[in-house]
Amino acid sequence: MISDRDLDLRLRESKRARALRLIVRPEGVELVLPRHVGESEARHFLDRHRVWAYQKLEDIRRRSGGLKPSCLPLTGGAFVPFQGVATELIVVEGVRRPLHRRLDGAFEIHLPGGAPEQEAVEIRHALYRWVAVWMRTEVSLLIDRFSPLEGLQPRQIRIKAMKTRWGSLGPKNDMNLNWLLAFTPPEVLAYVVIHEICHIRFRNHSKDYWDLVALHDPAWPERRSWLKQHGSALLARFG
Ligand SMILES: [Zn+2]
Structure with missing residues (x-):
């Protein structure tokens, strides 16, 4: 079948x-x-x-x-792996309305119709805008949860489209996160946030660093191998 x-x-x-x-x-x-x-x-x-x-x-x-x-490029009706779960993206032809999430979980966007290439670009932008808002809230909650453990607080969070990296920490402890983390399982997003939080103390990947990561998430090697296994496909499709 x-x-x-x-x-x-x-x-x-x-x-x-x-x-x-x-x-x-x-x-x-x-x-x-x-x-x-x-x-x-x-x-x-x-x-x-x-x-x-x-x-x-x-x-x-x-x-x-x-x-x-x-x-x-991303087109409508495709399945978006939101938080690792295939989530429908529905395009309704009509008066333009921003992308929103319906009660049944699907994403819906209203577009006037036109060339599929143009539409794909618009959908991608709309999804990016939606994810940036959603992720800011989600990451703030994660930081509230994990920062107090060792008192490691980033200065600010930036959600970005990054080509090769999942996260990074600037010299002033500004945390940059790839918007595509919205399309990984929630525990992978949490791991990347923890990874960057722990860099506030150790600017390296030493044994002490990984011990600190393990304190927040003992299963971190699983998250890391998830990214190794599936990350490039996400970057190739949406990045
Ligand atoms: Zn690192």
Whole structure:
């Protein structure tokens, strides 16, 4: 059975569309939903065309030089690994509205529609803005939790798009964190915060340094190997 994931399925609700439609691009298959169509009808339609869509997707990807979706810019309907959990990102065609998180957990953004490349850029920016606000709160809570243990307090937190690093600590104890930590499991984000907090005392990776890290998070080697194993894929997709 070909799953939605195999198709890199993306749903687009459209006010203008008259009928259900599948669009196949190298980054995945898009199912266009007119307003009047219900979910079961849409599912039924998709199931009938699943094999066709998959073959066409394979074919297009082969012809586009074997580009994998992970190398392509972020598009709507994709799954965003928010806090390590696949979370749907829904693009609604219409009057522009900022990205928000729905009660069911999915991200939703309203865009007027247009070229997919342009849209991908807009979605990425919107996601970045949302994550920067979310992460600031999240990291403040982590610092409140872990700083008192050894009295190590960063001067300020900066959320940034960094190409190669997860975090760093400036000479005045300003903590820089990669926004992509929003897409790692929560304990990995906590580990990077702890890692930088501990650099306030030791500006190196000595045995004393790692002992201090272990005091806050005894399972730190697991977090580190998670980043080694999955980090580059995240950086390649979103970085
Ligand atoms: Zn370090």
